Amino acid sequence: MSSGEFETLLSPFTIGGRTVRNRIMLTTHNPKMSEERYLKYLETRVAGGVGMVGIPVLHEAISTLAYVTPGQLDEISARDLDGTADPETDEGREFYDALLLPPLRARAEIAHRHGALCFGQVANRGSIRLPETFQAMVSPSGIPDPHVRSQPREMTTSEVERVVRLFARSASRIQRGGFDGVEVHATHGYLIEQFLSPSTNHRTDRYGGSLDNRMRFLTEVLEAIRQECGPDFPIGMRISGLQANPGGLTTDDIRAVVAAVESSLAYVNITAGTIGALHDGVVLPYVASSEYAPGFNADAAAAVRESVSVPVILTGRMNDPALMEDVLRRGVADLVGTTRALIADPEFVKKTAAGQADRIHKCIGINECHYPDRVSSCPVNPWAGRESELNVPAPTRRKRVLVVGGGPAGLMCARTAASRGHSVVLAEKKEVLGGKITLLSRDPHRREMASLIDDLAREVAEAGVEVRLGFEVTPESVAELAPDAVVAATGAVPAVPNVPGLEETRVYTALDILETDPAELGENVLVVGGLNDHLAPLAAADLLASRGKRVVLLSECILPGQAAEPSILHLLTKRLLEKRVRVEALTQLVKGGERPQVRNVFSGETSELGGFDSIVFATGAEPVDFPETGGEFYRIGDCLAPRRLVHATLDGARIGSRL
Template sequence: MRSQSFERLFSPLTIRGHVIRNRVLSSGHQTYLAEQNLPGPRMIAYHEARARGGAGLIITESARFHSSSTSDSLDLVIQNDDAIPHFSSLAEAVHRHGARIIGQLSHSGRVTRRMAQGMRGVVFAPSPVPDHRFHTLPREMPTDMVAEVIAAAAAGARRYAQAGYDGVELMASHGLLFAQFLNPHSNLRSDIYGGSFENRLRPLREALILVRQEIGPEHIVGLRISAAEDELSGLEEGDVINICKSLAAEGLIDYVNTTFGSMAALGASVHVVPPMEIEAAYLASKSHAIKAAIPVPVFLAGRINQPQVAEAVLAEGQADMCAMTRAMITDPDMANKARAGAADDIRACIGCNQACIGHFHAGNPISCIQNPVSGRETLFPVKPVKAPASKRVLVIGGGPAGMKAALTAAELGHDVTLAEAGPQLGGQALLAQLLPERAEFGGLITNLQTELARHEIRIQLNRQIDAAALTDIAPEAVILATGASPYLPPVEGADAADMIELPDLLKGTASPGNRVVIADWRCDWQGIGAAVKLRREGHHVRLAVDGICAGQNLQQYVRDYWAGKLHELEIEVIPYARLYGADTDSAYFLHTASNQPIILEAVDSLVLATGRSPRLELEPVLQAASLPFITIGDCATPRSAEEAIYEGLAEVAEFLGS
């Protein structure tokens, strides 16, 4: 990456008298860091890290402002004045580092299961129109309840203002409640809140009017809205432009924060947190169209993961501020590094979705596979504390676990040697980047290599470690990160079948026949990626998954994206299929729920995505040498890059820090 000045990205933006120091935005995103539904030490430390790292504006995640939208989830709630001191502590932490802060107000309407004590609650929406993601059929919100919700939004805004926030943002994005009122397909009402455009706009318009009355002229009032909802019954681009024009003409909004998609349908939900398979800044033309229609600043979100991408969007006049949320989850210091001319040192987000939105969907606090400190700021020191004494440390294995381990050991002040048996660093990530539309996963390797280069670490490639090598290097502590090898399950008739291990397919060292069956035990991107790769190369492909669906173990936006690709490519998916046997022209599976046979005929080649086995051959060698060591990553047990990198930080710091 060549050095850039990023003049537009680091120019100030003034909104209603508030000077925002640059155009770098951390947009509202659910963190699950709330404590008792309020900002606490973990959430404060998380946002403070981004403010310290140079962000211009931080919009904190959507807070529930009315009881009809609360659940057992770890969401923020801002329904009474007792919350004000907690939000004030967060605002003070952000302001302390020169950033501005705005708070979101949100009501999900029909796009929720509204779980409490394991049960679904009563869900209210403009009309009893079901969504197609949560499978909720809501109850129509009575007219007086609509007015109550509008008033509650204004009360929530007042609490933000009293807490010292610079402004508030109402959410009419992603098919949420205000968007449901705006949409004639989800708003079938016959009262003053339904029917005409003016009536459907009324709830949002009245809420904005009351918000301004409550917070006064000195605070910012923003609107988040999807530029289009990308759903059969969703708002279209022209509708959204008219909504923004109407509200801006009345002076009710100080900015528009654009996104895309809807949470009311599986396919449209991918735009909430678009993964690496989607082009960077792919929504810039959408924000540009809105910007051309209204006189207030327009923000843009959607895969803006590098400062040069944001600079290009700003240079083209497509937006006034760029949401770089995941970029700062991966590297909280991204803005400061770019401003200082050290863009090459930025740890770039690769859009994997695994530990950010993936954690959130699993009910866990968010983090990042590349940056385990993210979301855990209260657990790890801002800067590593040097160990009392420097040791000679040998790290064996140059995959993500070994690379992170070497970095951690060096930052603790140790003398580090990293030995990798192969010709290059990267481990399993080298294979992951070869799958269709997943080349960006290789950025994980690039980022780690960049960090390694900043330390005096001896890297020895093509170096096999045995007892003699241990004597030669003479380490005082060893970190074993030798990874894993493909696992070959017992397959009856295997000798007669053309069976291909997935790594050989990806590396091009195996040539499958025309009709291919993929045995996908992993139920992740490997089997799907192999299926798409082979289909695009002209093969007939069937994907037999040992789970309930293809991509069962993927973050749901990634899973749904690839489910669409599999359907478009006419790849047959056979669920509940456990590999049992194979012969010259058939593959045999057992249905995992019934134990009945699934016989796939006319098979030329069987591709195995059947997992990996840990490589443990060096453990007894280290034990015999009486060397202190730990085992991390896949050679502890095969998992993903997230666990490998986490252990390369946390377990190594514990092992070598004292």
């Protein structure tokens, strides 16, 4: 695949009088890292060739005194900041400048050193409490966000005016920090969108009522920034072209908003969804997973582009250069924005330009990068956010390494070790590589996971790894191979608890049903999740219901799937309800058979369920044991402890780098 196929994508473009070297933007996001870690993460992606980058910025743009919107500096959000100065005073300006200008300048320097433009984003979460700040949250009308559920208070008119001024002050600091422009965040259920949307703005002053009035906060923010930063400092705006929140903004509303303010803008960045959509109808989470097709937001961006003359940036699962080139050539947008594609492969742009688009490691859309309470991680690219940690010095000698097991952990370890110059043998007792991912990717909602295994299998071969399929490792074969290091990546097998009565009915596991004739299970199926607090029990119930089964799902958790990433959990739960799956939380199976008995784990009360033709267990897994060998020995992935894909590939990368 030649770079000529991506002529438009790789061509320069002008935004706000500044030249962008190509049409790809790394969009603003918060990977929740320390500043040192974030700078290395940022540099890795900008060095990969993106033309433009959005950078989250710490700032004081909120009505409550001494409050800093948390960004990348973790130590800031940990402070109470009760003793700091009013940010509108000279003392406050000096305090925040001293605190925030150094990291801003460091971020801008990295972008410019690698040839990219950088826009600092100013945002205010309003009613959305992420994370806990021990401050009262605010909103236009005191309406709680339905997802985060913090009770805010309604802002007074003078407080609204104060926030406008603080937005401008924050933009000024971005300018003084050496950025090429500022991006105003007007989407995803944050404060500006809360003012724009009729579902969250019930005010009766000049900031509420008609769309013109609801836009007033946004227009005043833009005007204040322009006055503070001067006529030549570019202002962009990120806004949802497809909010999809019941009673909220329509795409036509968004077109009207953008058209009304475009004279103030250098570009408009069209995203999709909102945090509120995770609740009312669960229509469109603002971080779309593999539940949504790549490029799903193109129609909304095209509709906005028809209404404006400023450049339009399209975001929303833009994870393939061919897709990007297509939307640009069709005039859907002028540039494309992506985050997760560049988390998965920081060299996305370089590979595209080098005619190696088929070598891009694609995001598989399982949203491990988007947990609200921990650092972003990526199962496709374990190095994301760990660029320094996994940048281990070259080994002092070449080792012969035996990796036992060809699942994702073993493949990642073998590829990594071989790339570091070791002689690697990868032994897999089955005739195919991939471990349980080969089964999980048969689920239509997890199909994209297969691309990770395809890439790893190809790269293992290219790295010179000797792959032995259908080879079961024994003590004798270990002795014959005489490795310097052995890595056990033998995975885990589904666990079926020791429950009386199971011999009276057909029993399967969540993996079994992916390769079993649905007719064998009968019409009425009980899915048992036990203490499994992630997606497996829900996904099994969903698959069975999609095949026409009548399903009851038991979980011992307060909320089935409670540890899963919220947008996927909410969508999957909605689908179960639509398919009439009966979900029983806090419920333990205590006896099997055609009429199982269950117990409420809180109250201890027992009861009997109706008749079932089969029982499917998604209760967890048990490691496949591999005896420890003498010398250098490691266990990784589910063999070490049954967890998720992101843990398996990270284990593989860590040990592969350590060898």
